[in-house]
Amino acid sequence: MPSPTKEGTEAGATIEEATRFSPKFGPDGTLPAVAICAQTGEVLMLAYMNDEALARTLETGEAHYWSRSRGKLWKKGETSGNVQKVVELRTDCDQDAVLLKVEMIGSPAACHTGRRSCFYRVAEMGGAADGKDGSFGPLRFVDAERLFDPETVYGAE
């Protein structure tokens, strides 16, 4: 197995040990991108990137994503002003996911609901959470304070 620190050609290197970034996008042309706070390491959000979003992120140092619901490239903060400055971008062993260390410019809230993180609800462990009725049980709100008013920032729906 090649040395993890060895530079050189990719001949024979597995995807896990490769020294070139050759991301594996999924069938829809995207891969998941996890954004964490560069200072605290908190997980802020998970979104998706296609090749263009990834290229623009690497070129500009500002996070760009692909909106699967709107079918368009999306610069984080283009509406809210809450841009994500990318301090570091990592890929994983299989090169089918990326991790971004970001500094939030403007509000520290990364979630479109105005919250710091998109992960503000805890699912109950144990019990009959079998999903047979389409539900996996109750959710409990934590760290759910709103740091901005989404209606003010994005307009009423």
Next chain:
Amino acid sequence: MPSPTKEGTEAGATIEEATRFSPKFGPDGTLPAVAICAQTGEVLMLAYMNDEALARTLETGEAHYWSRSRGKLWKKGETSGNVQKVVELRTDCDQDAVLLKVEMIGSPAACHTGRRSCFYRVAEMGGAADGKDGSFGPLRFVDAERLFDPETVYGAE
């Protein structure tokens, strides 16, 4: 907009404010699951769960995933012994991703390469990383020490 702490019926609650866990699986029946260390908050890995993997995780308190490459349910640690005890499971605003706070049982290495985290390579920012040749530039190994030998644990390929 409903109060974030309000319990009650789901009538009229948006997916973002819902108090029931009704995960939105993708077209392939899975959603991404990010595992972080319960003690340090480090991002360890990103894998996928289908409804069965999610149900078993909630029921047993041990992380189960869906292997997209092998097309089967997979209990983390079933081969390596490095089980993930799930301390907390959160969902995100759109309920189409989950975040697991885990305690690693056995080795602290979550990656099948023997490393602590799957995110052990940094992509170079800036430059002509346009992906036009299928590559987005060089990768640099960081935090890439192997904590176990994958050949010993999983056998030679």
